[in-house]
Amino acid sequence: MDIRSEIPARDIERFFSKALEFSASARSLILSQLAVGFEVKRKADKSFVTSADLRVEEYLRELIRRQFTGHGVIGEEFPPSNPGAAFQWVMDPIDGTEDFVHHVSTFGSILALHYRGLPLLGVIDHPALDLRVSAAFGLGTRKNGERVILTDLDPTAIDGSERVTLSARANFIKHRDDGALFDAVVRAHPNHRIYRSCYAHSLAAIGAVDAAIDYGEAIWDIAASQILLEEAGGKFTIVREWDTAAGRLYGVMMGKPAAVDRLARIFNQ
Amino acid sequence: MDIRSEIPARDIERFFSKALEFSASARSLILSQLAVGFEVKRKADKSFVTSADLRVEEYLRELIRRQFTGHGVIGEEFPPSNPGAAFQWVMDPIDGTEDFVHHVSTFGSILALHYRGLPLLGVIDHPALDLRVSAAFGLGTRKNGERVILTDLDPTAIDGSERVTLSARANFIKHRDDGALFDAVVRAHPNHRIYRSCYAHSLAAIGAVDAAIDYGEAIWDIAASQILLEEAGGKFTIVREWDTAAGRLYGVMMGKPAAVDRLARIFNQ
Numbered sequence: 001m002d003i004r005s006e007i008p009a010r011d012i013e014r015f016f017s018k019a020l021e022f023s024a025s026a027r028s029l030i031l032s033q034l035a036v037g038f039e040v041k042r043k044a045d046k047s048f049v050t051s052a053d054l055r056v057e058e059y060l061r062e063l064i065r066r067q068f069t070g071h072g073v074i075g076e077e078f079p080p081s082n083p084g085a086a087f088q089w090v091m092d093p094i095d096g097t098e099d100f101v102h103h104v105s106t107f108g109s110i111l112a113l114h115y116r117g118l119p120l121l122g123v124i125d126h127p128a129l130d131l132r133v134s135a136a137f138g139l140g141t142r143k144n145g146e147r148v149i150l151t152d153l154d155p156t157a158i159d160g161s162e163r164v165t166l167s168a169r170a171n172f173i174k175h176r177d178d179g180a181l182f183d184a185v186v187r188a189h190p191n192h193r194i195y196r197s198c199y200a201h202s203l204a205a206i207g208a209v210d211a212a213i214d215y216g217e218a219i220w221d222i223a224a225s226q227i228l229l230e231e232a233g234g235k236f237t238i239v240r241e242w243d244t245a246a247g248r249l250y251g252v253m254m255g256k257p258a259a260v261d262r263l264a265r266i267f268n269q
Numbered sequence: 270m271d272i273r274s275e276i277p278a279r280d281i282e283r284f285f286s287k288a289l290e291f292s293a294s295a296r297s298l299i300l301s302q303l304a305v306g307f308e309v310k311r312k313a314d315k316s317f318v319t320s321a322d323l324r325v326e327e328y329l330r331e332l333i334r335r336q337f338t339g340h341g342v343i344g345e346e347f348p349p350s351n352p353g354a355a356f357q358w359v360m361d362p363i364d365g366t367e368d369f370v371h372h373v374s375t376f377g378s379i380l381a382l383h384y385r386g387l388p389l390l391g392v393i394d395h396p397a398l399d400l401r402v403s404a405a406f407g408l409g410t411r412k413n414g415e416r417v418i419l420t421d422l423d424p425t426a427i428d429g430s431e432r433v434t435l436s437a438r439a440n441f442i443k444h445r446d447d448g449a450l451f452d453a454v455v456r457a458h459p460n461h462r463i464y465r466s467c468y469a470h471s472l473a474a475i476g477a478v479d480a481a482i483d484y485g486e487a488i489w490d491i492a493a494s495q496i497l498l499e500e501a502g503g504k505f506t507i508v509r510e511w512d513t514a515a516g517r518l519y520g521v522m523m524g525k526p527a528a529v530d531r532l533a534r535i536f537n538q
Contacts, residue, residue: 098432102472102476102478104472104477104478105374105398105400106375129374129397131374161315163371168455168459168460168461169455169456169459169461170459170460170461173459182455183452186437186438186451186455187438187448190437190438190439190442191437191439191465192437192439192463193437193463193464193465194462194463195462195464196460203371203373207371208371208373209371209373
């Protein structure tokens, strides 16, 4: 039995409605930071962090603390709070910070609620694109509030022309020596795009691409994606996971089931 | 002497001001087509064309015919008009049609005016991003009306972490067997993005990426980019050109001069 069924539907609806409120508030804050400007720093691993990332995460943590005192929070920029709680909010306040810094519109804000490790709801918001993709357990996936249902590809018609997004090659070689996997995917699916942000996950959840591969990502990067895909009738699968000094990293695939299955075969060769 | 200097400055200003008007009109039409919907077809080469591409190009051609009767027009969807004229408007009404079809926001509308083969002005408009990048000879490059000046990279500090966009591998293997060039670039610059549209050119012109490579493109795909880059203090260079049954195709690079020079070295190895 799926332990998420233990949770009353009205609770899920309430959590979902609050998550959408939180996401809308985060969007306003992000847009105001873009307008007024923000400080940019490099972390030890040379990735970017801005005063906007910190402010948005603090703000979301405060909203959650006020509404859901006993819940835990896991975020990119601050240590976990209430790590033992059954309900855990997981967030990346600004995913694609390097693009955000350069005003490239594909960055997004990720917020999810997990229950005993299973995703209960997920929201990816793209402030600069006026695009919000959201889903909750049993309630379906929505693009700006409108229900999305994916139509699978005909597995016999798959010929490599499918629309696939993947991580940059940097992600395949930063922690592991998996450049050959990148090379195999770009050869098998030459009609690819690389966004370096959760925009790829959003596009897979709404069917605007057939499948997405993201590699070497942390829990907050992928926290919303499983429920977004599964509630749309898509498939989400973890194909690799490994531990680093900075925490556990994941390689994931998501999209229309037949397209994901083809990619999985490439990965398992 | 640059033959563009023959043209009175007030003429260039008038052409530029009209081009910005045309681009704004095209944006309105594109957004209305996105809202009401459009027909999608596949061309013989399996690329997409929509009723929106045709309507926008017809509309732009009509605007140009009324304002500049003696000028020529070269566009993706219809045969050239006035092919012998010194002034030639070159357009791709919707560049990134496959993304447009799927409501992926990076598509753009390209409009340029060339004088005896040299670019006089260029506009790339991104209706879904509220982003318009424009330039005219001697008048500088602008992002939504604000002047842009690129700062070059320090050539001694280039280490492969530069922000580079490139065409999908499909573009390198569709007409030529140049997959190895794609592979060399993604290895030398693992911090890459792939947009499959003129969004990459716009980002290079405003300095949001350091360099862009586009491969296997027609004249209307690249028509605006040289002037956008050069008026911003950047570099634009054609690295390959070849003829096909469908016309001449180009491989181009553009961006901050030091980043373009490094990419050119990879190409010439």
